[in-house]
Amino acid sequence: MEKISIKKLCDNPEFLEESAIWFSKKWGIPVEEYKESIQECIDKKIGVPQWYVVVNEKQEMIGGAGVIENDFHNRKDLTPNLCALFVEEPYRKQGIAKSILDFIRKEMGAMGVAKLYLVTDHTEFYEKCGWEFLTMVEDVEGILERMYVVDTL
Numbered sequence: 001m002e003k004i005s006i007k008k009l010c011d012n013p014e015f016l017e018e019s020a021i022w023f024s025k026k027w028g029i030p031v032e033e034y035k036e037s038i039q040e041c042i043d044k045k046i047g048v049p050q051w052y053v054v055v056n057e058k059q060e061m062i063g064g065a066g067v068i069e070n071d072f073h074n075r076k077d078l079t080p081n082l083c084a085l086f087v088e089e090p091y092r093k094q095g096i097a098k099s100i101l102d103f104i105r106k107e108m109g110a111m112g113v114a115k116l117y118l119v120t121d122h123t124e125f126y127e128k129c130g131w132e133f134l135t136m137v138e139d140v141e142g143i144l145e146r147m148y149v150v151d152t153l
Contacts, residue, residue, distance in 0.1 A: 002056055004063075004096065006103050009051040013042045015061075019053050022061045026086045037068060046111055048080045052104060054087070054096055063087040065100050067108060071119050073137040078147060080108070082118040101129050109152030116152055119145040 009015055020034035037049045054063035064086060071081035082104060087096045108116055119137060120126060123146065127133070131148040139145050 004054055004056055004091075006100060007053050007055060008107070009038050009053065010041045010045045012053075015053055016042065019051065019061065019064065022053070023064060023066070023084050023086075027084055037066065041066075048113075050104070050107065052100060052107075054091075054100060056091075061088075062091045063096050063100060065104060067104060067116065072140045073119050073145065073147070074139075075135075075137045075147065078117045078134070078137070078149075080113060080116060082116050085118075097125070098129050101126075101131075105150060105152050114151065114153050116150050118148050120148060121146065 007015060009019060016035065016038050020031050020038055023029070023034045024031040038051045041049045041051050048067055048069055050067040052065055053061050056062050064084065065082060066084045067080050068083050069079050069081070070076055071083040082101070085097060085100060105116060117134070118126070118131070119139070123133075126148050131150045134147045134149040136144045137147045
């Protein structure tokens, strides 16, 4: 199996531009919004936001995720939120997404963040990774989404 590694963008600012473009293409959110959030992560190193990418042996981005205050929902009290988890199609079903989740969970726990939240329409995957359904929340368009929670400490 190909060797992959998870990079913390706060420690790898050389990935700023490329990762902002990559996340934007995956999620349809403007590149500038990602650049701003990733730059804030680089500048402050600890706390929220945090961004992570997974690279293969050729240093190509094959996955990633972030931690932000709020992932476009009405429950501002349920924070911080894991967001933008994505793994490229050829690399799926190899445990990469679970590795990202576990890595971020440990990282955020080490920063003193006791819980992480996420909104998703994927149910079984997150439950297999230790996340628990918490409640339904409304997104910015008023659509109900499932909110999950996981302990980090």
